[in-house]
Amino acid sequence: MKTLDVSVVTPDGPVLEDSYEMVSCRAESGELGILPGHIPMVAPLAINAVRLKRDGKTDYIAVSGGFIEVRPDKVTILAQAAEKPEDIDVDRAELAKQRAEDRLNQAKSDDIDFKRAQLALNRAMNRIEVARGK
């Protein structure tokens, strides 16, 4: 089976480097599935889990604020933050979720604060989901 080299890189250092059979993720324009031999592509990613498949097993990575760069044999995910399930601090994410929800209840929907709180909520939910393995 052909594989893809996947590396996930953040400003605080590389998070993961390994080879997988398939990468699926949600780009801002919709779901993307990438197999080896894909044409070179760049797409911004939504705050979501990236799913990496190999030997029938799936690894999850929580990614926020990043984009994906695809080459025929290599996929690079550049994100401002990315965590493996075991590195996620669930308590912290829960707190962040709580905070974001409180703020959403107070703010008006056209506020910048509202948008920021929404993003924060998405990030927290994403982390919690990934940590629990869906």
Place this chain on the structure above:
Amino acid sequence: MASLRDIKNRINSTTKMRQITNAMQMVAASKLNKAELNAKAFVPYMEKIQEVVASIAAGNSDTEHPMLLSRPVKKTGYIVITSDSGLAGPYNSNILRSVFQTIEKRHESKDDYTIIPIGKIGSEFFKKQGMPIAKEITGLADQPEFAEIKEIASYAVNLFADEEIDELYIYYNHFVSAITHRVTEQKVLPLTDLAEQDSKTTSMYEYEPDEEQILKTLLPQYAESLVYGALLDGKASEHASRMNAMRSATDNAEEIIDELTLSFNRARQAAITQEITEIVSGAAALE
């Protein structure tokens, strides 16, 4: 000549001082190690993002994004990276002098520029000079994480996007080696020199959904990472510079202690000699 007890006191206090500077040197050395690791961990991210941005910029020139365009400069922003605490040798003074001179040379009036100082020393300096400050940032961790920097970086990038400023420069001490740091000026925005920077990457990409969307998310990220990179570099220089300053302080204290010990011994010997002379002359007077 100082009395024996005076000299003794000075030796004691200098010894204590040496202990402190020695400890500070070791602390700085370990922080430097970590800072270097951080800076190294950041390199792959920076290289990758640079590569993608450059290939988009080189790939086609009819994409227009405000961050790629130079516009007439009415106001310039300067991010100046200094430290929060002193005792770092010439680290802060070098950078402040250089920024001050550049600004004096480039701008005639205070309305033409604004400064975003990072670190207490910098913001105090610019305040004292009466220079305009957009926002001051202090109390940054020694090993900053990207999340902490993001706010600063996006603030500066937003200033540019909102056309508050038309250019953004960053000043920091570039870490060359543990003993050499160079004051460096880097132009962050607009990103005009992207295309020629990296012509070897000729890989063409598909863009999903299109180039404009990509540039919209990518360019702010790129600018932010430039700021973050400069900050990591600056932090490494800060720790190195503090380590050197503390090492020479420790060496100097050692020298002073040696000198004082010598004069202490001399004074003691002089006192003994005098005592003997007194006894001998007293005995001679009795005979």
